[in-house]
Amino acid sequence: MNKSIKLLAVAALALPLMATTSFAxxxxxxxxxxxxxxxxxxxxxxxxxxxxxxxxxxxxxxxxxxxxxxxxxxxxxxxxxxxxxxxxxxxxxxxxxxxxxxxxxxxxxxDGIVLANSVDAPAFELTKQQIFLALAAKVPGPDGKLIDNPNMTWSDIDASLPDVKIEVLGPPPTSGTRDAFVELAMEGGAKKFESLAALRKEDKKKFQAVAHSLREDGAFIEAGENDNLIVQKLKANPAALGIFGFSFLDQNEDSIKGAIINGAAPDFDNIADGSYGISRxxxxxxxxxxxxxxxxxxxxxxxxxxxxxxxxxxxxxxxxxxxxxxxxxxxxxxxxxxxxxxxxx
Amino acid sequence: MTNLRAAHIKKRYAAERRFKMYGLLAIMFALGFLAIMLVTITFRALPAFSQTYVKVDIEFSENVIDPDGAREKVQIAKADFQKIVRDGIYALFPEVTNRKEKRKLKKLISSEAGYHIARVLLADDQPDFEFIGTKQSVWVKSSDDIDSFIKGLIRRDVDESRRRVNDQQIGWVDQLMADGRIEKRFNWDFFKFGDSRSPEDAGIRGAVVGSFFTLIITLLLSFPLGVLAAVYLEEYSKPSKMTAFIEVNINNLAAVPSIVFGLLGLALFLNFFGMPRSAPLVGGMVLSLMTLPTIIITTRAALKSVPPSIREAALGIGASKMQTVLHHVLPLAMPGALTGAIIGMARALGETAPLLMIGMVAFIVDVPTGFTDPSTVLPVQIYIWADSPERAFEAKMSAAILVLLFFLVIMNAIAVLLRRRYERRW
The missing domain is CATH 3.40.190.10 (Periplasmic binding protein-like II)
Structure with missing residues (x-):
């Protein structure tokens, strides 16, 4: 016992010392x-x-x-x-x-960023403007002033959209996917509103603050960095949409489908030639x-x-x-x- | 009066029975969840333990493998072996000539098949090159999609547009099946290989070896340090403000979130001492900081449970303090200390957060051979596979969880065994 404890102590002290010599x-x-x-x-x-x-x-x-x-x-x-x-x-x-x-x-x-939902759910065909109206924390009201987002279902935004609750799963703010989505889809949509376009000319920072803040009332749900997890959640909940990278849509075609955005479906060719608008x-x-x-x-x-x-x-x-x-x-x-x-x- | 008393007693018995039931229900609830978890994981892991192989007749034509006929190993190793495998599968379906269809056909087999053929043929230092110019039947791995199809994970009855394997490919697979050219085998490679981006080639070996190296370092560092600290605190130190302060801090340390140890590791071991990133050596050092408090606390508890009469008897017959501790107290406390160490190790085995900072959350193909080779550990491997887009990794992930659980069960069983065998009651 005595000896082995001594040995162990020597080994324990020697190891970190050995390691400090630099490695090529x-x-x-x-x-x-x-x-x-x-x-x-x-x-x-x-x-x-x-x-x-x-x-x-x-x-x-x-x-x-x-x-x-x-x-x-x-x-x-x-x-x-x-x-x-x-x-x-x-x-x-x-x-x-x-x-x-x-x-x-x-x-x-x-890389394309897709908005996708379960294959069992109705197909979505959205414009960036509609994405902004669905997900922004503040949207321009009837008089052009910013109000808290009142839209609860997709049909509130546009009668042509399905009458289901807005529920979008997406990555947290630390994610590059989130940065790109906010910049391309949300900002792109916000620019289409006259009042916000005017704000953009006036005060770019303020415009970005409006365009970049996502809802916190439960319509947008931070679902973590793991895209696979979002895909699993979409399978379980056909009412929800998810935001993630194109390769995950590509691998899960049997269970999820991508929303058409500004008339272009998220597929290889559309992303490559730039007609699909949310790509980075x-x-x-x-x-x-x-x-x-x-x-x-x-x-x-x-x-x-x-x-x-x-x-x-x-x-x-x-x-x-x-x-x-x-x-x-x-x-x-x-x-x-x-x-x-x-x-x- | 008697009626009342009888009713009261009945009530008390009923309450007693209910109380027992609640406990039983709680246990059944917990066990139920455990069973559900184990069954789903095992069920999901099953596909990872087998792999589909396709028999292809390969022509090792000299033109492709050794165009200048020099028979040099280095040159031949660089040859495009994947091409001869591809030509082999094209030859099975000579009617396919369209380029687009050929691309689909090529996707039946693993994109790493050529690499493995070359590896086997050129394994020796002085390989004989007799295979060049011959035609041989070789079993090669199918691609992950075809493998999933054979296992029924990609279903035939869903719409073609929503399936990763199209109707034409299914036709080819059916024909290969009818010809006896498709076979499912036990996937030994899962235990032999390191990580890979191709699910059919991904294995757990690199992570298991990495975990092993990391835990060795953790044990070597934290066990002696922890036991010595505990012996000092329990046997030598006199109650003072200082020891009280140390005690509080050890208990605090046990509750610190593990990522903090990772940050410490990054700042101290990597940036200050300049140790290599992603090495099990540093991983083990960081994890030993984490397990140290656990070991100190359990060892102290074990030392405390050794009755004072033992110490007094030893001192009484003239043993020195050191002899008392080393010959009598510590051996009696050892089972407790070892149990603490093993439980601490088991916790360290499942840890990922501190390793993120020191670069062990990484894609590493080569199986590590030493303490400073870049490597990853089992829970990190699970995380990486869970995060991969390819569907076939889902089964690999579950299989890796099973492997991790297997090691955890073994370690905890050893802890229980040690306690049972050597525990003494006074």
Missing amino acids: RDQIQIVGSSTVFPFSSLVAEKFGKSSSFNTPVVESTGTGGGMKLFCSGIGEGHPDISNASRRIKSSELEACLAAGINPIEIKVGY ALYYYVKKEHMDIIPGLKEYNEEFLSSKAMGEDGYLLEKGLIPLTEAELAEVVTGLTEMKTVSLK
Whole structure:
């Protein structure tokens, strides 16, 4: 007993000491958006299997969290790539530049955000204006003044819509999907109202505050970051609609269907050619400073943009990534070869 | 009078019976929920334990695999093995020539099939290249959609537009079935592989090994530290304001939300000491901070339950304080301390929140081989699969939950066993 306790104590003290010696990192580290995660982890896996390099480690931290880690410094202790479901913010870029990091921006494709409900429920055909009327905390009243949203059922908004209670499940404010939805659908809808359009010209901040605040009276329900969970809830509750990424609609066609928005159905072609209005670009950022230091980093970028991944039959497209146009892709490829970094405007 | 008393007694008995019933009902309620949970999880997990295979006649044509005929392993490993698998399945249905239909046909088989064939053929350092130029029948994995279809998870009777497998693909599958080219096998790969984005290739091994490494570190750190702290507090320290303060803080520490330990790990271990991200070493250190209070508290309780007469007897025959503690008190308290440690470990095994901060919530394909290799743990694997769009991951997730529950049950059973065997009553 005596001896073994001594041994254990020595082991316990020695372990953390051993660990403080620095480690040479021989695999790429990727952090960031949970929307880009399925794509970048697929590239990482294929890259690891088809090259002599180790498989990169991909973390799903959310865009904001990823940027924070990414911009915290240069060196082996910091990630090489940050995935983002939006462009880098100027505050984040400032942090990056201050730490001596020059990020290269790689645009990888598009993602549609869908409003969907159970296949057993009536089909929805909405305009952005109607989405705004259904989900905004404050809407313009009859005299143009802002009032608390009075609409309780869809038919309150427009007689052509079904007479069911407004009940929409969506992601929490920390989510990039929520940011994009609010920006594209809600703001897009709000602009269509004369009084709000006038407000937008006058005071942009105030307009955004109106357009970006979702109802808190139970019509909009925060259902967590997990899109699968929202899909499950829609199956159980045919009266509700849900907001999530296109790939989840793609995988669950047997149980949910997407609402047609401004006349365009959420499908691959409509999102790719831009006729479906709620879609956003996906990016990742890579540290120029790490390009020559971390083994395989260059090759990973090449793999991501290769025709094997992004081409017409590419594996990323099979998983639901909506591709860039040829011209856009060519531009991204040149940007990468020239190592064009993002700079503050 | 007697009537009244009899009625009163009857009432008391009835109340007694009701009270017993309430307790029984509570237990049945809890057990009922447990049973429902276990049954649904097991039921959902079943598809993950089998995998559909398709027999394809593959021509290992030299043109594709080794165009320059050099027979170099490195060159051949880079060849497009997926193409020869694809050609194999095209050859089974020569009537399909349309490009769009060919794409549908190609989706019958796993997109990783070629990789696995190459891996098996080129496993040796000096593989013999006799397979080049031959034609062989090989069983390859079907794609996840076809696998789901065979298992009845994608139903034939729903409308084609709402089905991930279209009528034409079903026709092909039926024909393959009739030819005996489709087979369902036990999915050993689930226990052999690390994570993958292809559900048919995803396995639990990486997470199990990662959890194992993490828990080893946790045990090595928190058990000796916890026992030593408890021994000091219980046997040596004199009641003072200082010890009271320490005591309060240990109890507080036990109630701190686990994510806080993750933040501490990020700030201290990663940023200050510069340890690697995503490593079981750091994960174990963070989790040991979390289990430490549990171990201290249970060990102290165990030490307290050793009767003072034992200590006094040891001291009385001339043992030093240290001898008393090491030879008599601690061995008697060990079962209690070990039980606390195992329960603390079981809690650590199910923890994800603190690991998020130190990068262990990650997609990792390679099975870790050491304490500093990037790795993930079982509950994180469950979370990642639950969050994946592909439907086939639902079964994998449930299977991973079963594996996690299996380990938890084993650990708790060991704790109960230790208590039963070594517990002494005075």
